[in-house]
Amino acid sequence: MNDAAPRLAALAETLMGAPLPVRIRVWDGSEAGPLGGPILVLNNRRALRRILWKPGELGLARAWVAGDLTVDGDLFELLDRVGGLLWERDREPAPEPSAGKGAGPAALLRDPRSRAAVRGLVGLARPWTKPAPPPEEAVRRGGPRHTxxxxxxxxxxxxxxxxxxxxxxxxxxxxxxxxxxxxxxxxxxxxxxxxxxxxxxxxxxxxxxxxxxxxxxxxxxxxxxxxxxxxxxxxxxxxxxxxxxxxxxxxxxxxxxxxxxxxxxxxxxxxxxxxxxxxxxxxxxxxxxxxxxxxxxxxxxxxxxxxxxxxxxxxxxxxxxxxxxxxxxxxxxxxxxxxxxxxxxxxxxxxxxxxxxxxxxxxxxxxxxxxxxxxxxxxxxxxxxxxxxxxxxxxxxxxxxxxxxxxxxxxxxxxxxxxxxxxxxxxxxxxxxxxxxxx
Structure with missing residues (x-):
């Protein structure tokens, strides 16, 4: 049964408290969201895992760089519609989730109202393993910046x-x-x-x-x-x-x-x-x-x-x-x-x-x-x-x-x-x- 997109859309809208700004298409071929305009494509479950493991712009960007997340249509229009999802800085940094019991996007789990939706997203994203960053990410070294x-x-x-x-x-x-x-x-x-x-x-x-x-x-x-x-x-x-x-x-x-x-x-x-x-x-x-x-x-x-x-x-x-x-x-x-x-x-x-x-x-x-x-x-x-x-x-x-x-x-x-x-x-x-x- 190809129903991952409607399920994902409903869970995402619960977390956002608003309708999806763009249509989505996911790994099983199903779609959900408003018609017309560009479509955000989650090519595999790993795209969702990246977003959940690192909520905010970095998780979305890693999914994009790896090719797990793509766009069917105009990239400028899609970015304009999603607005702050990628480019507004998070006011509070979310720690990386641990791999043990309770692993998940800690920033979202702080809100009791969102826990059920987060659990649903985690279920859609399984297997629950942390994806490695794409290799284009800069290698960090210790020491002060701007030497x-x-x-x-x-x-x-x-x-x-x-x-x-x-x-x-x-x-x-x-x-x-x-x-x-x-x-x-x-x-x-x-x-x-x-x-x-x-x-x-x-x-x-x-x-x-x-x-x-x-x-x-x-x-x-x-x-x-x-x-x-x-x-x-x-x-x-x-x-x-x-x-x-x-x-x-x-x-x-x-x-x-x-x-x-x-x-x-x-x-x-x-x-x-x-x-x-x-x-x-x-x-x-x-x-x-x-x-x-x-x-x-x-x-x-x-x-x-x-x-x-x-x-x-x-x-x-x-x-x-x-x-x-x-x-x-x-x-x-x-x-x-x-x-x-x-x-x-x-x-x-x-x-x-x-x-x-x-x-x-x-x-x-x-x-x-x-x-x-x-x-x-x-x-x-x-x-x-x-x-x-x-x-x-x-x-x-x-x-x-x-x-x-x-x-x-x-x-x-x-x-x-x-x-x-x-x-x-x-x-x-x-x-x-x-x-x-x-x-």
Whole structure:
């Protein structure tokens, strides 16, 4: 008798206190829930076990990464409908259940009204064994976060997955940060315009020295050298990125202007620079290291030098002590990555001595960028799985799609902060009218 889906739907609705937001299809072929729209597919009982053993976003994400949980239809629409099930942080962490008597999702069992429903779900999920996490999950090591060694390992986990894979997702620009869109423009146009906007905000000119922190595959360094005659030092912790960037530099004949290093920003000692660009790198710094980051970049600039800090921001918490790092992102995407509110970032830059002169919000631009990346990934889906693994491709698909929605719904923002190391006479060199950046 194929009735697992109606039984699962009834139990889930009891726990949620509301109807299912999407239709479900389960391992016996049965379906339940509202008609129309995408269908959430539990391909086997292990999908349910993963969700029960780790209630919240991490269990759901593990089921997705392993292929136990899939979607028939539009992924964006499904994520939009389920909303907080995957992406709202749990306010109280649930401990892993033990394997002995009473094993189960402890957080749910605290509510006596839900116990019968939980027991029913456990019965559907049997055999009651703990599934191993998919292998794409980051390997945790002991010790403090954001040391030079731990940062290098975290960067390697995310970026050293194959340059060809990133070519398929990012396109020819190989820019892995928010683009700057005009209506009807292409991803390539938008990424070129973003790099040019950064160069103009930094007032770059021939002979200037630019430090590009977190240079990725070299796109910003190449643009600044080619279009503005700038001498660029690009630094990254990814060996694969550095090799790719150096090859591009050589192919464009810009070796006299661009140097690419595998180097931590804390180890750069050859200032002063006229400008520093940090595009999508500061998210990896960590809250406890951000003051070091700001002071280091301040010390590397000459008086009057400019910093362009392009960084994702989260919305402030009512109680900032309650903030917890996103479990799925930490385990599968950006280990040790931390997001701060915009006000925190601006405050730390000011404490380091910078004068903050301009802040530009690009939230909607990142949603468009992420949707473009998801489309490219899905267009190259079979190849992307071969280049990495099916699980890793599913990680990227999920995190980019959900992140696009987070930007669209104002759960995340992204901002370009222009700051100046003012000289003894406090001259900033800024134009009198804001945002009249020279073309």
């Amino acid at each position: 030079k060694g731990s940062d290098r390992r975290a960067i390697s986990h995310h970026y050293d997955v194959g340059n060809t894979f990133y070519e398929r997702v990012l396109g020819p620009s190989m820019v892995y940060s928010c683009a700057y869109w005009t209506p009807g423009g292409s991803l390539e146009d938008a990424q070129r315009d973003k790099l040019d906007l950064v160069c103009r905000k930094l007032a770059l000119g021939p002979g200037d020295r630019l430090l590009d922190v977190g240079c990725g595959w070299g796109s910003m360094a190449l643009h600044a050298a080619r279009e503005y005659g700038v001498k660029v030092t690009g630094i990254t912790l990814s060996g694969e990125q550095a090799a790719y960037a150096r090859k591009r530099v050589a192919e464009e004949g810009l070796a006299d202007l661009v140097e690419i290093r595998v180097q931590d920003y804390r180890d750069v000692k050859d200032g002063p620079y006229d400008a520093v660009s940090s595009i999508g790198m500061a998210e990896h710094v960590g809250a406890e290291r951000y003051r070091t980051y700001a002071h280091t970049l301040y010390g590397l600039l000459r008086p009057g030098g400019r910093l362009l800090n392009h960084q994702i921001a989260r919305r402030p918490e009512p109680d900032e002590e309650a903030y917890r790092i996103d479990a799925f992102i930490d385990a599968y995407v950006f280990p040790d990555g931390e997001l701060s509110p915009l006000g925190t970032t601006v405050g730390e830059l000011e404490r380091a001595g910078f004068e903050v002169r301009d802040v530009e919000a690009l939230r909607e631009h990142y949603a468009l960028t992420l949707r473009a990346w998801v489309a490219r990934l899905e267009d190259h889906w079979e190849e992307a799985q071969r280049l990495t693994s099916p699980g890793r491709a599913r990680v990227w698909q999920l995190y980019m799609a959900a992140s696009a929605l987070a930007f669209e719904h104002n759960r995340l923002g992204v901002n370009q902060v222009l700051a100046v190391r003012t000289g003894k006479r406090s001259a900033s060199g800024m134009p009198l009218r804001a945002r009249e950046w020279p073309a």
